[in-house]
Amino acid sequence: QCCSTEDRQEMQALWHEIWSAQFTGRRVQVAVSVFEDLFEREPDAKNLFKRVNVDDLQSPEFKAHCIRVVNGLDTAISLLDDPFVMLHQLEHLGKQHQTREGVKKEHFALMARSYLKVMPQVSSCFNADAWSRCFDGIAHKISSY
Numbered sequence: 001q002c003c004s005t006e007d008r009q010e011m012q013a014l015w016h017e018i019w020s021a022q023f024t025g026r027r028v029q030v031a032v033s034v035f036e037d038l039f040e041r042e043p044d045a046k047n048l049f050k051r052v053n054v055d056d057l058q059s060p061e062f063k064a065h066c067i068r069v070v071n072g073l074d075t076a077i078s079l080l081d082d083p084f085v086m087l088h089q090l091e092h093l094g095k096q097h098q099t100r101e102g103v104k105k106e107h108f109a110l111m112a113r114s115y116l117k118v119m120p121q122v123s124s125c126f127n128a129d130a131w132s133r134c135f136d137g138i139a140h141k142i143s144s145y
């Protein structure tokens with residue numbers, strides 16, 4: 001199954017709800033919570049983020065990393081309406097990840113589960129099916145370069 005027009009609109013609407021309606025601090029905390037959950041599922045993954053001070057998830061370095069990641073997701077979600085530009089954007093993100101030794105496809109599946117856990121806590125109308133169909137498509141593209 002793929003990310004249909006309705007799924008896209010659903011994903012964009014619920015992202016908009018947490019993205020635009022909330023101040024930056026909230027966005028960062030969403031990303032920090034996702035990483036927290038990811039590291040509970042896969043403690044070894046912490047080693048990948050040493051450069052951004054993963055030992056202190058509330059440190060400025062790790063928060064800045066979280067902003068980069070969540071901005072990357074924001075860009076991808078905006079581009080759901082523009083598949084050709086999207087493809088190049090995700091290829092670019094994919095290459096950035098490919099150069100990071102130790103980032104595996106399985107990490108993306110784990111991160112997908114972390115988002116599924118965190119998003120309902122911050123979104124009042126979370127549609128898990130629509131979200132997953134779009135998120136998995138985005139993650140699949142990033143992880144296949």
Ligand code: HEM
Binds near residue numbers: 068070138
């Ligand atoms: C860095 C986005 C999933 C590991 C980044 C950056 C972005 C990003 C925008 C910053 C790139 C730069 O400025 O150099 C995303 C998005 C994801 C995703 C949108 C999912 C949809 C993952 C997953 C892993 C991962 C699943 C592995 C657990 C990393 C690492 C870095 C990174 C190791 C570099 C950290 C550093 O600066 O040292 N990601 N990412 N990412 N990402 Fe991801």
